[in-house]
Amino acid sequence: MSASIMKRFAAAVVLAAITIAPAYAVEIKEVVSPKGIRAWLVQDDFVPLISMRFSFKGGSAQDPSGKDGIANLMTGLFDEGAGDLDSEKFQQQLDDVGAEMSFSADDDAISGTVRMLSDRRDAAVDLLALAVNKPRFDQAPIDRIRQQVVAGIKASERDPNTIAGRKFAEALYGSHPYGRQSEGKVETLGTITHDDLATFHKRNFARDNLIVAAVGSISPEDFAALLDKVFGDLPEKAQLEPVSDAKLGLDRTTRVDYVLPQTSISMVYPGVRRQDPDFFPVFIMNHILGGGTFSSRIYNEVREKRGLAYSAGSTLATKDHMSALIISTATRADRSNETLQILKDEVARMAKDGPTEEELVEAKKYLVGSYAVNNLDSSSAVASTLVGLQDQKLGRDYIDRRADLINSVTLEQVKAAAQKLLLTSPAVLIVGPPQS
Structure with missing residues (x-):
């Protein structure tokens, strides 16, 4: 150049x-x-x-x-x-x-x-x-x-x-x-x-x-x-092979023994598709549980209160033929069982009681206010966001409607979403030194 x-x-x-x-x-x-x-x-x-x-x-x-x-x-x-x-x-x-x-x-x-x-x-x-x-x-x-x-x-x-x-x-x-x-x-x-x-x-x-x-x-x-x-000169129709929806193999533990300073832990629960009516209740629930960088329950319990990990949280993963809620962290090998139990306890607490009204209000404020920073901070990011909105069939007015969609979610809806997903036995991945 x-x-x-x-x-x-x-x-x-x-x-x-x-x-x-x-x-x-x-x-x-x-x-x-x-x-x-x-x-x-x-x-x-x-x-x-x-x-x-x-x-x-x-x-x-x-x-x-x-x-x-x-x-x-x-x-x-x-x-x-x-x-x-x-x-x-x-x-x-x-x-x-x-x-x-x-x-x-x-x-x-x-x-x-x-x-x-x-x-x-x-x-x-x-x-x-x-x-x-x-x-x-x-x-x-x-x-x-x-x-x-x-x-x-x-x-x-x-x-x-x-x-x-x-x-x-x-x-x-x-x-x-x-x-x-x-x-x-x-x-x-x-x-x-x-x-x-x-x-x-x-x-x-x-x-x-x-x-x-x-x-x-x-x-x-x-x-x-x-x-x-x-x-314009590309073929009119693609010749794609049909792909079925993935059926997640939950309720099982995969352990990989490896001599490492830390043990990594991942837990996979069912998720929701982007077009599902429950998407925003689940989205908010995940933020409160583990999606909030410094404010989530999992982060506070694992990192802030006990110092067991540098980071800990959850994310919603969605693909065309799969959706999942994934929790992950890495901790000292000798405290991996303790950490895993804390994660399970926080999931069980969310499934049983859901979030508090205060947590719901704070989550809504963050999720509404952070959208522009996370998705619209450059011309390339805007172009990528627009492709995603088309892919998900959310409409050109989605950015204008998004705040109302989030703010209309009730505490009861979030509690119901937590029970729907988190009462399932997850798939668990543990990577670290062999357990004695």
Whole structure:
């Protein structure tokens, strides 16, 4: 990237961070391209920068049998040559136009992000269109990226938490695709060819499983043209394999004996889907139980009162085919049983009595007030949030409605949500020195 472009891009990024408060307050517009591609746009002409995020539903859950890791491998190759540009030329042109481009995969989607200067938009969009539509998958980059992934896998094979996580995933998910290693295995990665990648790309990149959002200095009309240029020539429909909902293997304990200074503990309870009517009661209950960074019951009991751990808390995990409430901490090995019992006691107390009225009021204040900081603090974060809102089918007015949705939750609803989920026997993972 030339020095002048680098300075302009850096200045634009700083301005985007400073001015994001008015940016996210701007109306979220739905843009429909001439070819029927729908996307959301927050137009902000104050900063000469455009941030765009997109995702194709499917992800590593679509990895064919015996080709584990293909989605992850493919994401490392989109900027390694496309169309008539080999890897070196593609990277050089991307550098010349001052754009940033990246791709990633999770269980449910393959995602991409691009940030570009508005006055170099056309050149950056040309490169993005090539990467999305015509990735080359040349053998030399395949071998190089595969070697990097394999090196990471081999390094992680010596990490006790990685080993435990894999065993726990197998116990939780069984044969479901979520139980596989998304990065693949050494043996499966070695079987992946150029043709495998090209076929996987063709089956997974289409217009009907595409979600797009952008924030920045671009008009709806220009954004509509951009959508067709990048995505308009993709197949109309993706060829995705059906994926069933995962049935969590609860009520079991997985223990991994490993000589470590600390013992890690994880507990998994049922969760709720994002569209479930009980979502916000569960969301608030989780915050009070363990989701609040410095205010939750679990944090106070484990860290503040007893000093058993540096951190302890819970989170709601939601995927397309799974939802769970996960509690985790790490403590001294000789006090792991005590810590586990405290976690169980706090869960039982929440299930029996629910939160107090005071806890409910404080949780609502925090969850309403922290949303902008956690989700809307930069143009890239806003674009990512807009993709998530579309994915979850929450509507363009969700940000305006969210506070009312939270504030309307009653104490009785939170108590009922706690009883619904926390009376279940959890799956437990313990990683640490063998118990005497």
